[in-house]
Amino acid sequence: MILVRDIRLPLSAGEPQAFEKALHLARIPRSKAAHLGVARLSVDARHGQPKLVYTIAVTLKDEGEESAYAGASPCVAIRGKTDLSVQNGTQRLPHRPVVCGLGPAGLFAALLLARQGYKPIVLERGPALDERVKAVEHFSATGELDPNANIQFGEGGAGTFSDGKLTTRIGDELCGFVTEVFLQHGAPEEIAWKQKPHVGTDLLR
Ligand SMILES: Cc1cc2nc3c(=O)[nH]c(=O)nc-3n(C[C@H](O)[C@H](O)[C@H](O)COP(=O)(O)OP(=O)(O)OC[C@H]3O[C@@H](n4cnc5c(N)ncnc54)[C@H](O)[C@@H]3O)c2cc1C
Structure with missing residues (x-):
């Protein structure tokens, strides 16, 4: 670009x-x-x-x-494309790799493992999104907190109820890789070039 x-x-x-x-x-x-x-x-x-x-x-x-x-x-x-290369180990894993948590870190860890040919198992303490949305609405209405299903915990991790700002000041070239993955999965094209990219809660969920 x-x-x-x-x-x-x-x-x-x-x-x-x-x-x-x-x-x-x-x-x-x-x-x-x-x-x-x-x-x-x-x-x-x-x-x-x-x-x-x-x-x-x-x-x-x-x-x-x-x-x-x-x-x-x-x-x-x-602005060039990010060249993300992963160094593989030399010994065969005795079991499938396990990723703990299905927030952004877990999602990308699992994605990279899968792209390297592994079959990661992702453990997530909270429920799938639909159930999580109901738990958050229930909390808003009653104040009763489900410790496993709330704004922080459940499928998608802590940012699932955010408005999807993709800005960061870290300047790491891996940010380009994250953007490319979002684009491959249907994010609006403009996140590739906008200075303050944003995906929107409706797309996040
Ligand atoms: C309301 C809100 C709005 C936000 N808005 C933005 C934004 O617009 N832009 C932005 O860049 N950042 C935003 N953030 C911050 C962003 O969400 C976090 O930086 C990001 O989610 C961190 O990712 P993570 O994968 O490290 O952890 P998390 O997203 O916290 O994911 C951790 C996952 O692990 C699970 N887990 C926890 N304990 C266990 C266990 N014992 N076993 C199994 N699973 C477990 C949790 O349920 C969760 O799904 C927002 C955060 C919040 C709360």
Whole structure:
């Protein structure tokens, strides 16, 4: 993905103008672009007339060509795909691997194990989601807490009742891997380029 930053436009400008300027700055022929999206939009009101400041994300039809545009302008940055390689052990496991907890950590641990050819067993103390939702509604209505089925415990883990913010400040390249897995499982495409991506409670559940 190519990010074109610091695209300054008058307040009256819309996304089409921002896309045009991004392609112009990065010297990308329009015919080569597969997708354009707004990664970030802010207003700079510090000097005279306020300006819209866009960051535009561009994906090329041939993603292999993207690095060639890195030097087109200081505003251009390339965001590559995460190369996640796992080092396998040398001895055969005597039993199936066991993952404890079906929150995000457990889900991704189980996914990686499965992709390596294992058949992980996931142990989860709480119930499946439908039952969990009922337990949370019951708690809201009566104040009676089920210690195994609540906002924290059950299928999906602690974030299942969140609004699905995917922002983090850790800057780890594995964040790209997590994003790719969400996309493979039906998350909205925009989480790939938005600065503050979000999946929404309706999709989480
Ligand atoms: C209301 C709320 C909103 C949130 N919103 C966001 C957000 O928008 N964005 C964001 O990035 N983060 C958010 N978070 C934080 C995020 O949910 C956590 O960082 C994340 O869930 C941690 O993942 P985890 O897998 O380490 O642990 P958890 O999600 O806590 O998963 C642990 C799992 O283990 C199970 N478990 C516990 N004990 C046992 C046991 N003895 N045996 C078997 N299973 C067990 C639990 O039932 C649970 O399913 C939110 C958290 C909450 C509570």
